[in-house]
Every structure is written in structure tokens, then in C-alpha cells.
Amino acid sequence: MARLNDDAQWIVLMGFIVSFALFFLAIVVNQSTVVGQTTAEGVIEFPKNDIIDVRNEILFSSGIVNPTNLTDVKNDISSIGLARKMAIISFNATPAPPGSSYKNVILIHYNNGVTAYNETANY
Amino acid sequence: MRGYENNKKYESGVSESIGFMLIFTMVIVGIGLVTLYGYPILAKQQVSTDIQIMEKNMIVLQNDIKSISYKSVPYKETSLKVGGGSLTVRNASFNTTPSFKIWDNNNIFNTSFNPGQLHYESVNAQTVIDIENGAVVTRTYFDAGSVMLASPRWFSDYDPVTSNTATVIYFIGMNSTNTMVDTSVGTVRMQLAITNFTQVSLPMGDTVFVQYIPNPANDFSQAWRGYIVNSLGWTETPPNSGIYQLPPSNTLVVESYDIMVKGL
Structure with a gap:
């Protein structure tokens, strides 16, 4: 073998x-x-573009001086945000403290159930 | 030379036929074991692979539904393979269960919604996977339990700017113009039909309840209980009733979408 x-x-x-x-x-x-x-x-x-759009719109609207108009715009942004962006959006603008180089201090709140975004902006 | 003596091998006591018999028996036993145990395991694997693929498919479909409802995309279609069972639309207009009811203590708000279902039933694995009200839920036949694979987007929000608390509930219904069933490769085509949006301001101390009423033949109440109680942290009062109490809120937002399945 x-x-x-x-x-x-x-x-x-x-x-x-x-x-x-x-x-x-x-x-x-x-x-x-x-x-x-x-x-x-x-x-x-992730609603990046939604937040950018909303933020721009809010910063633009924060320059409105008439308080009645500002309240109307706030309500409009909240309603449109809920109906179209499916998110809870609100903001508040208060005049910046004296001596500051900014005009307003703006609080922004955004929440669509997945992403919550809060910002304090000087504008 | 080692192993050889006078140019002859030590071959006493070595039989070729016995060796052949031994090897042959081992091969036959091997084939027998594979047929007896291996093949059923393979078949079972195939069934569980079908289920896993279908779970993924349902999550893909849920993403389509999310795009249609939350992102205002008008139309979506997805090609998929339905293995080991069938995919059907359970029309929201004809199926009164499952349904959701929402009401509050002060009778400001009272509504109910039938979400219908996108229903997959595996005959081999005796498993059901459904898209129900924007959630992917699954259960097995003859068992009471059910599990949520992918949750819908209900949420409560505290707004630090306005100190407002809001609760948002989405209802997503599946509808179709005629009876549809898909058992193999097919394209699921869905379209946004009707959107309804309600925003209610609630007085202080008002409590809102939401109730899940299951279809007794296809009961997913355990899945919804797990989601609402564990993920959202709402309380069920009384226990095991399917009635859940929302956290105290100033605003209740209910958005309902009707999705028309154009084809399977």
C-alpha cells in the first residue's frame, strides 16, 4: 500500500x-x-431645519415693539408650530439690561416629542 | 524501516471491511441526526428569520407613516417581501375596535378614535405584528401578553418660557378603499388623507383620561399599558382597566391623521 x-x-x-x-x-x-x-x-x-427656521423667525419677530402685536405673533407662532411642525413652540422677548450691546433677551422653547430645544438668546 | 519487517507491514488484526463498516455507520448516524434534529431547527430558523424580517419591515412602514403624518409628506411607497404570512389592512372605518377614548372631568372634551390596523399574521410562527395607531406591536396566538416594538410619539411638555404644561396625543388611522392583502413581494403605497387638529385649554384641576379599548380577538392592551405606564409615566386608574390618567396639563392637543393605503 x-x-x-x-x-x-x-x-x-x-x-x-x-x-x-x-x-x-x-x-x-x-x-x-x-x-x-x-x-x-x-x-x-432630528428636526435641525425646523429648529433653524423657527429660531430665525422668532429672532426676526422679537424686534416688534408694539406689545399687542408681539402677543399676536407669539400666539401665531405657537399655533402654526403645532398645526404644521407638530411641535410646541413658544418664545418670550424682554429688553436687555441697560449697558448691554444687545437689544433683547429672547427665550425660545421647542419640543416635538423627540427633541426638546431651549435657548436664551441675546439679539 | 520503522513499522516494516522484512518489507512487510504489520497488518495483523486490521480488517478493511470492519473499518469500512465503522466509517459507514458513522456517516449514516450523522445523516440520521441531521435529518432528525438539524432539519427542524433549520425550518424553525427560517420561520424566525421571516418574523425578524417582518418586524424590520413594519418599522420601515412605521417610519413611512411618521413621515406622512409628522412631516406632512403627502405620499410614500415601500417595496417589501412578506414571508411566512400575510399583510392586510384592517380598515378604520369598518373596525370599531381597537379604539381610543379621551375625555376629561369637566366635559370639555370627549372624543374617540378607531385607528384600524396594518396587520401581519404569520401562520407558521403563530405570531401577529401590527401597526396600530402609529406603534408597532406584536403578540403570539393564544397568549395574553403583547409587546410594543416601536412606540408612537405621545408626549408631555413643560414650557419654561410660558410655564405651560401641554400633553400631545397623536391618533393615526389606517384606511383603504377596498380589501387588500399581500403575501409575497409587494409595494405598500400610502397617502395622507385627512388631518384633524384639536387644541383644548383645560381649567386648573381638570383631569383627562385616555382609554384603550382592545379588539378581544387581537388584544394589545399589555403593549399599550407598558408604553403608557412605563415610558410615559401616566397612571392607570383603576389598575388593569385600560384607563390612563394624563399628567396635570393646561393644554391638551389631539392630532389625528387618516392614512389611506392605496395598495399593498
Whole structure:
């Protein structure tokens, strides 16, 4: 009986290693969809542009001097915020202390159930 | 040379046929074990993979619904594969349960809403996954419990600017023009139909209650209890009644959306 030639056992070994590597790669690929989805969801959920828009509008409106008009604008922003942006938005503007280089101190509140944003702005 | 004597191998007591028998028996036993235990495990894996894929699909659909309702996107469509069961629309107009009721102590506000369902039922795994009022909920057949996989966006807010407390509740209903069912690859097309928005100012000391009335055949009250009591921190009075008391608030906002499923 001829002796067994086992010089090529490394081929079998390589086969094992490659299949295990594929197995782990498959797990990583499988997880990647979940990670991608969670990240995309996070980006969709975060209301960055909403906050920027609302903030600009509030800072612009805070210059209104007539108190009746200012109250009207406050109510309008709150109502439109709830109806269109699905968020609770409110603000209050008080004159800055004397000597300050700003005109008003503005408190801004924004909450859409996922993200809450509070700011005290000098404008 | 080692192992050889007079150019002959030590082969006494070594039988080729017995060796063959041993190896052959091992192979047959191996095949038998795989058929007996391995195959059912594989089949079970397939079913649980179907369920997991469907859970992900339902969360994707919930994201579509979020976009349609909260982001005012008029129309959304998603292609998905429904495996191991069927996806149907349970029309909010015809199904009186499940439903939500909201009322307050001073009779300022009293309304109810039927959300309908986007309903997936797996025959093999005996599992139900539903989108109900913007939440993804799941339960198994013949069991009382249920779990919420993804929650809706109800919230209470304290506004430091106006010192106002507000509670916002969203109702999201599923509707369709005709009966629809999807059992394989399909596209779910959804459209925003009607939006309704109510804002109520509540007097001091007024309490608001919200009640979940389940469909007895498809009961998700445990899922909603978990969400409302544990996540939102509202109290259930009396216990196990499905009636929840909202935290004291000055303003109650109820927004309801009707989503029309155009096709599955």
C-alpha cells in the first residue's frame, strides 16, 4: 500500500478558514443594514431645519415693539408650530439690561416629542 | 524501516471491511441526526428569520407613516417581501375596535378614535405584528401578553418660557378603499388623507383620561399599558382597566391623521 501523501492538507485548512471568515462577514453585513437604518432614522427624526427656521423667525419677530402685536405673533407662532411642525413652540422677548450691546433677551422653547430645544438668546 | 519487517507491514488484526463498516455507520448516524434534529431547527430558523424580517419591515412602514403624518409628506411607497404570512389592512372605518377614548372631568372634551390596523399574521410562527395607531406591536396566538416594538410619539411638555404644561396625543388611522392583502413581494403605497387638529385649554384641576379599548380577538392592551405606564409615566386608574390618567396639563392637543393605503 502506498504511503499517504498529506502535503496538501493546508488546502483543506484554508477552506475552513475562508468559510469561517465568510460566516463572520455575513454577520457584519447583516448588522450593517440595521445600523444604516438606525442612523438614517436618527437623521430623519432630528428636526435641525425646523429648529433653524423657527429660531430665525422668532429672532426676526422679537424686534416688534408694539406689545399687542408681539402677543399676536407669539400666539401665531405657537399655533402654526403645532398645526404644521407638530411641535410646541413658544418664545418670550424682554429688553436687555441697560449697558448691554444687545437689544433683547429672547427665550425660545421647542419640543416635538423627540427633541426638546431651549435657548436664551441675546439679539 | 520503522513499522516494516522484512518489507512487510504489520497488518495483523486490521480488517478493511470492519473499518469500512465503522466509517459507514458513522456517516449514516450523522445523516440520521441531521435529518432528525438539524432539519427542524433549520425550518424553525427560517420561520424566525421571516418574523425578524417582518418586524424590520413594519418599522420601515412605521417610519413611512411618521413621515406622512409628522412631516406632512403627502405620499410614500415601500417595496417589501412578506414571508411566512400575510399583510392586510384592517380598515378604520369598518373596525370599531381597537379604539381610543379621551375625555376629561369637566366635559370639555370627549372624543374617540378607531385607528384600524396594518396587520401581519404569520401562520407558521403563530405570531401577529401590527401597526396600530402609529406603534408597532406584536403578540403570539393564544397568549395574553403583547409587546410594543416601536412606540408612537405621545408626549408631555413643560414650557419654561410660558410655564405651560401641554400633553400631545397623536391618533393615526389606517384606511383603504377596498380589501387588500399581500403575501409575497409587494409595494405598500400610502397617502395622507385627512388631518384633524384639536387644541383644548383645560381649567386648573381638570383631569383627562385616555382609554384603550382592545379588539378581544387581537388584544394589545399589555403593549399599550407598558408604553403608557412605563415610558410615559401616566397612571392607570383603576389598575388593569385600560384607563390612563394624563399628567396635570393646561393644554391638551389631539392630532389625528387618516392614512389611506392605496395598495399593498
